[in-house]
Amino acid sequence: MTINKTFDALADETRRKILELLKKKDMAVNEIAVNFSITLPSLSHHLSILKNANLVTARRRGQQIIYSLNLSVFEEAAKEIYNLFKIKNNKKV
Amino acid sequence: MTINKTFDALADETRRKILELLKKKDMAVNEIAVNFSITLPSLSHHLSILKNANLVTARRRGQQIIYSLNLSVFEEAAKEIYNLFKIKNNKKV
DNA sequence: TTATTATTTAGATAGTTGTCTAAATATCTA
DNA sequence: TAGATATTTAGACAACTATCTAAATAATAA
Numbered sequence: 001m002t003i004n005k006t007f008d009a010l011a012d013e014t015r016r017k018i019l020e021l022l023k024k025k026d027m028a029v030n031e032i033a034v035n036f037s038i039t040l041p042s043l044s045h046h047l048s049i050l051k052n053a054n055l056v057t058a059r060r061r062g063q064q065i066i067y068s069l070n071l072s073v074f075e076e077a078a079k080e081i082y083n084l085f086k087i088k089n090n091k092k093v
Numbered sequence: 094m095t096i097n098k099t100f101d102a103l104a105d106e107t108r109r110k111i112l113e114l115l116k117k118k119d120m121a122v123n124e125i126a127v128n129f130s131i132t133l134p135s136l137s138h139h140l141s142i143l144k145n146a147n148l149v150t151a152r153r154r155g156q157q158i159i160y161s162l163n164l165s166v167f168e169e170a171a172k173e174i175y176n177l178f179k180i181k182n183n184k185k186v
Numbered sequence: 187t188t189a190t191t192a193t194t195t196a197g198a199t200a201g202t203t204g205t206c207t208a209a210a211t212a213t214c215t216a
Numbered sequence: 217t218a219g220a221t222a223t224t225t226a227g228a229c230a231a232c233t234a235t236c237t238a239a240a241t242a243a244t245a246a
Contacts, residue, residue: 004106011104012234013097019178029193042235044194063192063243074178082175085112085167105204122223135205137224156213156222188246195240203232210225216218 003084006077009053014038015046019069022056028064096177099170102146107131108139112162115149121157 009015014036021027021035033043047067050056054073058065102108107129114120114128126136140160143149147166151158 003109007100007104007109011100014234016096016100016177030191038234039236040193041195041237045234048194060243063190065193078175078178082171084109085171107204123221131204132206133223134207134225138204141224153213156220158223190243190245192243193241196238197236198238199234199236201232201234204230206227206229208226210223212221212223214219214221216220 003080005053006055006081009049009055012046012049015050018046018050018067019055022067022069026066026068028061028066030064032067096173098146099148099174102142102148105139105142108143111139111143111160112148115160115162119159119161121154121159123157125160 017035018032021032029040029043029047032047033040036043047056047058051058054070055077056067057070058067060066103112110128111125114125122133122136122140125140126133129136140149140151144151147163148170149160150163151160153159
């Protein structure tokens with residue numbers, strides 16, 4: 001949940017693309033995979049980083065694991081990022 | 094100016110701390126340096142990444158180089174980040 | 187139970203990056 | 217001009233990370 005984990009998770013283009021995909025709908029790993037040209041283990045690695053940063057959640061549906069954006073934490077993270085860098089009181093030297 | 098460069102620049106804790114410092118006021122490199130325990134070349138490296146991502150600008154004042162937040166681009170980047178991850182239309186599977 | 191499908195874990199490797207020391211560049215002062 | 221101060225550049229190195237192949241785990245189907 002730290003801001004560090006959030007930024008590390010967002011710093012990779014593949015992971016940002018995964019999040020963009022999950023904005024449209026929840027998806028199983030193999031469904032996500034068709035959008036990339038990396039192997040499944042590599043994709044799984046990225047998913048675990050996103051999961052660890054609480055940006056996504058995973059639930060099993062039969063043989064598949066369905067990934068979703070973790071909406072509450074995600075909105076929260078976006079706001080946190082915005083506020084972190086919102087200028088409040090800049091003084092020129 | 095790409096979103097990639099922005100995220101890469103923001104993914105490092107030292108660089109985020111530099112930006113926080115520059116929110117308060119413009120600062121010379123040696124003034125920034127007292128807040129960190131890294132060498133000046135390392136700090137200079139971070140500053141060049143921030144500069145390259147257009148998050149800061151640099152101007153010379155005598156022997157010193159004064160760094161400032163690049164307000165316009167900075168606000169823009171913050172909004173871009175916020176919008177990139179704002180949920181518009183999420184559908185459950 | 188055996189085979190098939192879906193995903194993750196383990197372990198190795200190559201590329202990237204943050205850090206350092208040493209040297210170079212730029213400005214100011216005596 | 218010589219010396220001091222401020223910062224960057226160059227080059228090396230260690231740590232990190234994204235990727236891969238091979239193997240393991242989990243659920244379903246035959």
